[in-house]
Amino acid sequence: MINSSASPDDAEVAIAAAHAGADVVRTMYGRRLPRIDKGAGDFATAADVEAEKTILGVIRTARPEDAVLGEEGGQQGAAEAVRRWLVDPLCGTLNYAVGNMLVAVNVALRDGAAAVADPFSGEVFFTDGEAAWVRQGGADARLAPTSATRLVDVNLDPPFPNAPGFRAVDLLAHPRFVERFRPRVVSTTLALAWVAAGKRAAYVTDGGDLSGSVHFAAGIALCRAAGCVVTGIDGAPIGQAGRGLVVAADAETHGLLMSMIRDRSENRT
Incomplete structure (x- = not known):
C-alpha cells in the first residue's frame, strides 16, 4: 500500500493527477462539448483540454522541475529534464463524445510510477514501478492478473502500420481464438488496466513503439508491475524496435496469442 505524506512520492502524485483529471471528465460528461479537429478523423473535446490542464496543475505543484508530454498540449517544461510525465487526459474520446463511459485518464512518469483512472x-489503478494496486473508496488492493475470464480486447482502431503482415482483426477469425477466447473491443487503454486487474485475459493492438506513448505508457507500467507478460506483436520487448503490443495475464495466454499471430502473418506472406 502507498502511504500519503507531506512530500508525496511519485505514485501519489500520479494518483492525485489522474484522480483530478477523472473528476473533470466525469463532471463534463453528457454535455454538448466543442470539438477540436486534429485531422484524419481524430478530435479532442473541451473535456480533454480541461482535464489535461487540471492534471498538469497537480504535477507542476508537486514536481515543478519535471517535464510533461501531454496529448493535447504537447511538450512542456525543460527539454533537458531527466524526468518526464506522459499524460493522456481522456483515452476514449470518441466513446465519451457519444455518451459511452468506457474511457480512461492516464498519467505516467517515464520509467516510473503511473496511474490509470x-x-x-x-x-x-496505480504502480510505484515495482508493484501494482487499485484504489477505490480509500482502500488499496493488490492487482492480480488472471486469464480466467477468457476475454481478450483487440484494438481495431487505425492506423495499421504492420498490415498486411499483421491485422488485429484477423485474430477474430482464427479458429483457435474463437475456441479459447471471447473478443471484446472497448477502444480505450482502460483495457490494459483490466488485464492487470484480472478483468481481461489479454489485450492486443497494432502500432510502432508504444513504450513512450501518452496513450499506452501508464497501462504498460501497470501490467509490468502486476506481473503480466508484455511484448510487441512479434514477441520482442517493446521499445524503439518494437511493433505493437500483446499483453497477457500469464505466459500460457501470451503463447497462445503469439502462435495465432504467427499463423495469420505466415498465411499472408
Whole structure:
C-alpha cells in the first residue's frame, strides 16, 4: 500500500493527477462539448483540454522541475529534464463524445510510477514501478492478473502500420481464438488496466513503439508491475524496435496469442 505524506512520492502524485483529471471528465460528461479537429478523423473535446490542464496543475505543484508530454498540449517544461510525465487526459474520446463511459485518464512518469483512472467506476489503478494496486473508496488492493475470464480486447482502431503482415482483426477469425477466447473491443487503454486487474485475459493492438506513448505508457507500467507478460506483436520487448503490443495475464495466454499471430502473418506472406 502507498502511504500519503507531506512530500508525496511519485505514485501519489500520479494518483492525485489522474484522480483530478477523472473528476473533470466525469463532471463534463453528457454535455454538448466543442470539438477540436486534429485531422484524419481524430478530435479532442473541451473535456480533454480541461482535464489535461487540471492534471498538469497537480504535477507542476508537486514536481515543478519535471517535464510533461501531454496529448493535447504537447511538450512542456525543460527539454533537458531527466524526468518526464506522459499524460493522456481522456483515452476514449470518441466513446465519451457519444455518451459511452468506457474511457480512461492516464498519467505516467517515464520509467516510473503511473496511474490509470476510471472516471465512472471510481477506480484508480496505480504502480510505484515495482508493484501494482487499485484504489477505490480509500482502500488499496493488490492487482492480480488472471486469464480466467477468457476475454481478450483487440484494438481495431487505425492506423495499421504492420498490415498486411499483421491485422488485429484477423485474430477474430482464427479458429483457435474463437475456441479459447471471447473478443471484446472497448477502444480505450482502460483495457490494459483490466488485464492487470484480472478483468481481461489479454489485450492486443497494432502500432510502432508504444513504450513512450501518452496513450499506452501508464497501462504498460501497470501490467509490468502486476506481473503480466508484455511484448510487441512479434514477441520482442517493446521499445524503439518494437511493433505493437500483446499483453497477457500469464505466459500460457501470451503463447497462445503469439502462435495465432504467427499463423495469420505466415498465411499472408
